[in-house]
Amino acid sequence: MRSVRARAALGATVVVALALAVAGIAVLLVLRANLTDQAGLQAEVAAREVAGQLALDVPYDELEMGDEEDHPVQVTDEDGRVVAVSKDLEAISGTGTDRVAPVVQPSAEGDRHGGEDRDDDDDEDRESGSADPARREVSTDEPDFTNGTATVDGDRADYRFASVEATNSAGLTLTVHAGSPLAAEQRAVASVRGAMLTGLPVVLLVVAGVTWLVTRRALRPVEGIRREMAAITASEDLSRRVPEPGSHDEIARLARTTNETLTALEASVDRQRRFVADASHELRSPIASLRTQLEVGAAHPGLLDVPGAVADTVRLQALAADLLLLARLDAGERPGTGRLDLGALVHEEVSQRTGDRIPVTVSAAEGGGFEVTGSRTQLARVIGNLLDNAERHARSAVAVAVRAEGGDVVVEVTDDGDGVPGAERERIFERFVRLDDARTRDEGGAGLGLAIARDVAVRHGGRLTVTDTGDRGARFALWLPDAR
Structure with missing residues (x-):
C-alpha cells in the first residue's frame, strides 16, 4: 500500500474500529450489569415478601407467592430440604438444590415441638400476641444472588435468584429462593448488540471515506510541490519556485523551506559559476603570457625572458594552490584538532x-x-x-x-x-x-x-x-x- 491516502484511511478505520469495539463491549457489559441488578432487586423483593410470611408462621401451603411465572419461589429448611415451592414450578437450578417436590416437615404437622398440644399452644400464642418476637425475624443481611433456570408450566427460562433467610416462632430458619426473569435483559442486550453490529460497518465506511477525502485535500499542495520540483529538475532552472499554499500548516512550512533551499541552491550554483569564470579569467592571463614568452624563446632564444616565465609559473602555482584550498574548504574539510x-x-x-x-x-x-x-x-x-x-x-x-x-x-x-x-x-x-x-x-x-x-x-x-x-x-x- 504505497499511497499515503490509503494508509491514512486504513489507519483511521482500524483505530475507529478498535475504539468502537471497546466502547461497544463496555456498553454491553454496563447494560447487562444494570439490567441484572434490576432483576436481582425484583427477586429480592419477592423473596422478602415470602420470608415475611414465613416469619409470621403462615403455613407452607397457604403462602402467597405472587406471580409464580415471573417469580418462581423455592423454600428450603436448614437441612436443605424443600418445604415449599410456587405453583407450576416443574424444574429449577441455581438455588443449591434442583428438587421441586416439597417434603412434609414434622413442624408442619405439630410433632417437632411436642405434638398437637404444642401446636395448639402456638396457635393460642399467635392469637393472643404473646409469642416471643425475638424468635420471628427476616434476615436483613444482603441476600445472595445467583443465576439459574426454572421451568414453570412447561416454559424454561433464565432467572436471577435472590436467597433470603427467615426464622419462624419455632426457631426454624428457612431460606427463600425467589427468581426474576432475565428475558428483558437478554432482549435488550441482544438488541443493542445487533444495532452495533449493523451500524459498525456503516460507521467504518464513513470514516474511511471521510479520511480519504480529507487526506486527498490536505495532500493536494504536496502533489503540486512534487510536480514543480520534478519540472525544476528536468529544466535545471533554479529560478523557479514551488507554490506556497495560503494556509499556515506543516505543508505551507514545507513549501517555504523548499523555496528557501532552492534559493540557497541557486545562490550556490551562481557562486560556483562565477568562481569557475573568474578562475578561468585569472588563469588565462598568466598562461597566455607564459605561452607568448615560450613561443618567442623558441623562435628567438636570445629574447627569452626567463625571469618573467619563472614569475608567471610561480603565479600559476600560487593560484592553483589557492583554488585547491578553496575547493577543499567548500568540500567541508575540517581543521585539525592539534x-x-x-x-x-x-x-x-x-x-x-x-x-x-x-x-x-x-x-x-x-x-x-x-x-x-x-x-x-x-x-x-x-x-x-x-x-x-x-x-x-x-x-x-x-x-x-x-x-x-x-x-x-x-x-x-x-x-x-x-x-x-x-x-x-x-x-x-x-x-x-x-x-x-x-x-x-x-x-x-x-x-x-x-x-x-x-x-x-x-x-x-x-x-x-x-x-x-x-x-x-x-x-x-x-x-x-x-x-x-
Whole structure:
C-alpha cells in the first residue's frame, strides 16, 4: 500500500474500529450489569415478601407467592430440604438444590415441638400476641444472588435468584429462593448488540471515506510541490519556485523551506559559476603570457625572458594552490584538532619574510600561551595572506599584535595605507574581488587571499574583521577561541 491516502484511511478505520469495539463491549457489559441488578432487586423483593410470611408462621401451603411465572419461589429448611415451592414450578437450578417436590416437615404437622398440644399452644400464642418476637425475624443481611433456570408450566427460562433467610416462632430458619426473569435483559442486550453490529460497518465506511477525502485535500499542495520540483529538475532552472499554499500548516512550512533551499541552491550554483569564470579569467592571463614568452624563446632564444616565465609559473602555482584550498574548504574539510601557540606561529611566519618591501613589527610575548586548536598549515596561510595584503597597501609600516581577549586569542595586522572604505569592508572578503587601486595583476593578487583567510577563520570557530586604525590604514583582526 504505497499511497499515503490509503494508509491514512486504513489507519483511521482500524483505530475507529478498535475504539468502537471497546466502547461497544463496555456498553454491553454496563447494560447487562444494570439490567441484572434490576432483576436481582425484583427477586429480592419477592423473596422478602415470602420470608415475611414465613416469619409470621403462615403455613407452607397457604403462602402467597405472587406471580409464580415471573417469580418462581423455592423454600428450603436448614437441612436443605424443600418445604415449599410456587405453583407450576416443574424444574429449577441455581438455588443449591434442583428438587421441586416439597417434603412434609414434622413442624408442619405439630410433632417437632411436642405434638398437637404444642401446636395448639402456638396457635393460642399467635392469637393472643404473646409469642416471643425475638424468635420471628427476616434476615436483613444482603441476600445472595445467583443465576439459574426454572421451568414453570412447561416454559424454561433464565432467572436471577435472590436467597433470603427467615426464622419462624419455632426457631426454624428457612431460606427463600425467589427468581426474576432475565428475558428483558437478554432482549435488550441482544438488541443493542445487533444495532452495533449493523451500524459498525456503516460507521467504518464513513470514516474511511471521510479520511480519504480529507487526506486527498490536505495532500493536494504536496502533489503540486512534487510536480514543480520534478519540472525544476528536468529544466535545471533554479529560478523557479514551488507554490506556497495560503494556509499556515506543516505543508505551507514545507513549501517555504523548499523555496528557501532552492534559493540557497541557486545562490550556490551562481557562486560556483562565477568562481569557475573568474578562475578561468585569472588563469588565462598568466598562461597566455607564459605561452607568448615560450613561443618567442623558441623562435628567438636570445629574447627569452626567463625571469618573467619563472614569475608567471610561480603565479600559476600560487593560484592553483589557492583554488585547491578553496575547493577543499567548500568540500567541508575540517581543521585539525592539534593545539598550537598562535604567538609563536606569528613570530615564525614573520621571520621567514625576508624579502618584504616594508619590515613587519611584532608585539607578542615569546611563549605567551596564546594556544588555539586547529590546522597549523591553514592558520599559517591566514597570517601570510593578511601580511601580504598589508604589504601591498602599506606606505611605511606594518605591525602585528597578538593578545588574549574575552576567551579568544586575537591577531591584529595593521598598516598605514589608505584603509578600506566602509561600504567595501564586507565585499573584500568575496572571492576574486579587488578594489580599484589593486587591480594590477603584477603587484596585486587574484583576490583570493582574504576570502581564504575568512573561510579558514570561520571553520576554526572564529572570525575575521576589518576596521580602520583611527588615523589611516586598515586593521584586520583574526579572532580564534582560546584552547585553554
